[in-house]
Amino acid sequence: MAAAAFLCARAAAAALRPPSRGLSRRLLASRVAAASSSGEGGGGVEFQGKVGFLGLGIMGAPMASNLIKAGCDVTVWNRTKSKCDPLLSLGAKYEPSPAEVASSCDVTFAMLADPQSAAEVACGAGGAAEGLAPGKGYVDVSTVDGATSKLIEERITSTGASFLEAPVSGSKKPAEDGLLIFLTAGDESLFKRVAPLLDVMGKSRFYLGDVGNGAAMKLVVNMVMGSMMVSFSEGLLLSEKVGLDPSTLVEVISQGAISAPMFSLKGPSMVKAAYPTAFPLKHQQKDLRLALALAESVSQSIPTVAAANELYKAAKSLGLADHDFSAVIEALKAKAESSQQQQFVQLSCH
Numbered sequence: 001m002a003a004a005a006f007l008c009a010r011a012a013a014a015a016l017r018p019p020s021r022g023l024s025r026r027l028l029a030s031r032v033a034a035a036s037s038s039g040e041g042g043g044g045v046e047f048q049g050k051v052g053f054l055g056l057g058i059m060g061a062p063m064a065s066n067l068i069k070a071g072c073d074v075t076v077w078n079r080t081k082s083k084c085d086p087l088l089s090l091g092a093k094y095e096p097s098p099a100e101v102a103s104s105c106d107v108t109f110a111m112l113a114d115p116q117s118a119a120e121v122a123c124g125a126g127g128a129a130e131g132l133a134p135g136k137g138y139v140d141v142s143t144v145d146g147a148t149s150k151l152i153e154e155r156i157t158s159t160g161a162s163f164l165e166a167p168v169s170g171s172k173k174p175a176e177d178g179l180l181i182f183l184t185a186g187d188e189s190l191f192k193r194v195a196p197l198l199d200v201m202g203k204s205r206f207y208l209g210d211v212g213n214g215a216a217m218k219l220v221v222n223m224v225m226g227s228m229m230v231s232f233s234e235g236l237l238l239s240e241k242v243g244l245d246p247s248t249l250v251e252v253i254s255q256g257a258i259s260a261p262m263f264s265l266k267g268p269s270m271v272k273a274a275y276p277t278a279f280p281l282k283h284q285q286k287d288l289r290l291a292l293a294l295a296e297s298v299s300q301s302i303p304t305v306a307a308a309n310e311l312y313k314a315a316k317s318l319g320l321a322d323h324d325f326s327a328v329i330e331a332l333k334a335k336a337e338s339s340q341q342q343q344f345v346q347l348s349c350h
């Protein structure tokens with residue numbers, strides 16, 4: 001373990017929040033420098049070693065990019081190889097399989113679409129586990145269910161390596177700005193070892209104990225978010241239908257007790273029926289499906305989430321899976337149209 005060594009601290013990271021766009025090299029370097037000179041955050045935390053990153057989608061690419069800009073020695077892999085190119089231009093290395101990344105790095109992060117891909121990349125043929133060994137670490141930051149996370153943990157730890165689940169709250173922009181919230185669980189010494197890396201990519205980190213707890217926390221947060229988006233969509237449509245300006249509704253909500261960054265961020269484009277993808281709708285529906293299973297496992301009823309899930313499923317069947325999850329409003333519009341048509345047919349039959 002030699003190559004990259006850098007210093008950073010949570011306090012320094014918090015004090016050096018970025019401006020509106022992704023973190024610049026200068027800013028990330030200054031986080032590192034401030035941490036080493038200020039002695040804040042427990043005297044600065046040192047990470048030594050090479051970092052692997054598997055999965056360079058909407059979230060993985062900016063996260064890996066921030067690590068590179070902070071001075072880490074990063075090796076990347078992505079199923080679709082072309083998505084590695086921007087990272088290679090920033091100075092990343094490339095290995096042709098997850099196993100080769102894991103074997104050439106000290107700690108490997110994975111940011112994958114869903115439980116199936118997370119398990120495949122960690123445990124499948126050519127997967128990360130094949131390259132792991134004692135002393136190495138594997139950190140899965142994908143959103144998956146607890147059972148999948150435990151399955152990955154079992155396979156990873158069978159190699160002698162350590163495992164941390166660390167799903168994130170925060171979307172594309174917080175990923176670009178290094179402002180994610182990590183919900184971690186698993187090996188506590190790995191958590192401490194990768195803390196400087198989490199602090200480059202995020203603004204806070206929670207350690208929640210046993211593997212499964214990070215996944216559960218993430219699913220609970222996202223089920224609340226998914227239902228909020230449906231409720232907001234219903235409000236936007238109803239306001240329009242009764243003759244109000246939905247843009248005014250967005251403004252009114254932003255000033256009151258139910259204001260949320262999500263409404264202010266997504267509302268204006270939803271009013272224009274534009275859904276630039278930050279959080280793909282298919283992933284939100286996956287999270288609701290997993291949250292429903294989590295609730296089922298403890299016999300809790302979550303009827304609002306169940307209803308919201310049906311709408312996301314309807315939106316997927318309208319071809320909106322890869323749009324932002326705010327496009328769920330289109331499923332409500334389609335529902336309204338079809339019930340209007342039904343009413344028309346009934347009236348014309350009488």
Ligand SMILES: NC(=O)C1=CN([C@@H]2O[C@H](COP(=O)(O)OP(=O)(O)OC[C@H]3O[C@@H](n4cnc5c(N)ncnc54)[C@H](OP(=O)(O)O)[C@@H]3O)[C@@H](O)[C@H]2O)C=CC1
Nearest residue numbers: 055056057058059079080112113117143171172278279283
């Ligand atoms: N976008 C967001 O706002 C947030 C997303 N998340 C979660 O983070 C994870 C990633 O999300 P995001 O980056 O948005 O998703 P993307 O769909 O943009 O990226 C998914 C990544 O998974 C890879 N992948 C998918 N299937 C496979 C497979 N079978 N084998 C290997 N690789 C595969 C993709 O590779 P390829 O490029 O080849 O398709 C890509 O790198 C998800 O679990 C999501 O729920 C968490 C917080 C916020």
Ligand SMILES: O=CCCC(=O)O
Nearest residue numbers: 143169170171222279
């Ligand atoms: O999983 C996606 C979360 C998106 C967000 O927290 O804004």
